[in-house]
Amino acid sequence: MILDEKLEAHNLTRDEYDTIVSKLGREPNDNELGLFSVMWSEHCSYKSSRVHLKRLPTKGPNVLQGPGENAGVVDIGEGLAAVFKVESHNHPSFIEPFQGAATGVGGIIRDIFTMGARPIALMNSLRFGPLSVAKNRSILRGAVAGIANYGNSMGIPTVGGEVVFEDSYNLNPLVNAFCLGIAPKERIFLAAAEGVGNPVFYVGAKTGKDGIHGATMASAEFDEAAEEKRPTVQVGDPFMEKLLLEACLELMESDALVAIQDMGAAGLTCSTCEMGARGGMGIEIDLDKVPKRETGMSAYEILLSESQERMLLVAHAGKEAKVEAIFDKWDLDASAIGRVTEDGLLRVIADGRTVASVPNRYLADEGPVYERALERPASFATQTEVHADDVDEPSDLGETLVQMLSSHTIASKHWIYEQYDHMVRSNTIVMPGSDAGVVRIKGTPMALAMCLDGNGRYASLDPYLGGASAVAESCRNLAAVGATPIGATNCLNFGNPEKPEIMWQFSQAVDGIRDACERFGVPITGGNVSFYNETEGVGIYPTPVIGVVGIIDDATKCVRHHFQQPGDLIYLLGETHDELGASEYLKAVHARIDGRPPRLDLDVEAALHGLMKDATSQRLLRSAHDLSDGGLGIAIAESLFGPLGETMGAAVAIEAPRRADGVLFSETQSRILASVAPESVDTLSALAERHGVPLSRIGVTGGERLDIQINGTHAISEMVATLRETWWTAIERGLSS
């Protein structure tokens, strides 16, 4: 094959190839070219995003491990650490939704237990095209079943997440999986190979031709049927991963382990050279000793295979028998495939010959870094604020509310989360369908709250605001359950970074995330970037998804999102402006996707979080619900619906100098809806004044109806049961269409 074709097949540019040649002082052989191809890919090297990601705040008093390891680690007190990360599996989930989503969950779980943590909670952020398209329905069904299959089999509860529907994700779904684990603070394992002569073990499933990157397609050496030449979809085996989890955690209790890393993207290649580079060491591996699923695999295929449920570890010399005994107990293979060397090289042996020999740091640390061109798209400047007066006033707001509750983005996601086991391990305090998932930390009075949020529509119209609002909304969700944020992880889903407009979106979103994280004192401890999310040349909405983890010191102070008692007073914390730009109301009711997203004043937002912290720790709130998609109207409606089918009515009366639809559906940021027992009202008012947060009493809970009056005029009067039925069944109805 001539060089240009070979480079194209390996997705390397001529400049990148020349760099490789000058670093090595020779031409790479085919195996080495494969190593560079995967390690210098966007996915592994972050070559387009690295210059921007450097701007994110990654340090904080509680951060034990920031970006660069398998997952971030944050001190949560009581001698414990929370280990968490979010990662995308978008493209595989489009090709084969069930296995793609399942292996996404499997991959993120491995990232967590690799660090020495026992995974205790999962979440996922899912985005699909409209359910009116049959293919989107099948992607949704497959992805959800795949997530359920993997998480449920592993016995880890899925406690929350988000599901969004937009045209922009038509045939380009986003599947971002999050996992959180708990480890003793003193026993975090890192992935740096150390100690010359220490044995390198391969443990877990055998290597097959799974997911070998597209380059092999073009090598035209196979003679099987054409369809079999395509890269093979990875198939997950959660029961194997469960064994691997238990075996690894047991090994970590022993004194045999030096370092450990899972084999994810780029498999054996990535784990070997990254572990070597982190420790400044070399690693020699013999491919003949790698357990294989099928015969006749080439060195190239073994190095690049992405077979699931495999780990690479470095043990202390002399402790080999201990490693083997533990893995034997769990019925798993552990093969010593190599050793740590001092020369800094990744040396690969096959059939007694050296088939690749490259310095680890060239592969892992010295990949290309691009400062790609940025260009603000012309459409950005034309976005203006949209006010209620800019659209026709609906004649029947009750009907409008029903229409909004039927929007698949707003409707109940129970059809989805009921497929996930959300109670296993019996620590889940707040279940999916709420502002945040909350899990108890057994043996302590604490609970951890976590949520995943993003708004691609906001980010497409103003990427800076989209990034900042995602952080603000996540932190607000945690504030609503009574938690204080301690760390965050991000998954940045964008289009083609070689397009200046996409790169501008990316840079803006990173700035927005940075500013919000700095203001709220929440460091980013890790995450993932997914570029090239395009179908037929059209990019998805730029979609930064933020996962935030927070602590509730006393789990009994955790607050629910739904009204608890009749006769409680309903308060709106924060101020409402007439901001309909980019709103769900504009899209669902007026079929418009435009306008400036709602403003975000970080100081106003921070004041609200401060008020919530004091109010929840003094147990002043009976319920609290963050305002986001659909604004106040939707927040009121959702507060009427309990998670187990219980409902409560409300009588609401609001005075505001604007039209009723602007009051109900404006998506002004920095607001929370709360219900308060009458005896707590004075204390709450004093607190709100001290924090400088406007507080308005807008109603009282009770009854079986939702009655809303605005400026003295009747706006909505509906039976709660009818509203709930609409909201509860909208996705099922969409799936059966």
Add this chain to the structure above:
Amino acid sequence: MKANVIIKLKSAVHDPQGETIGHALAGLEYDQVTSVRQGKIFELTLDVSSKEEAASMAREIAERVLSNPVLEVFEVEVED
């Protein structure tokens, strides 16, 4: 007319179920079994008049409904 649709995973696709069965066989001391791959069979009874018609209908059903072309391959056998 009867048509059997036999569905197998593509040769390079990981088969955890087959591996588990293989592992169980090894535990029962069937040491000569070196590999197990599992699949499924659908027996279709078709009201058509020719073997050719049966084969083409079974193939269409196998391709569109019964198999997952990303992971699986199929064969069709027609009985009289």
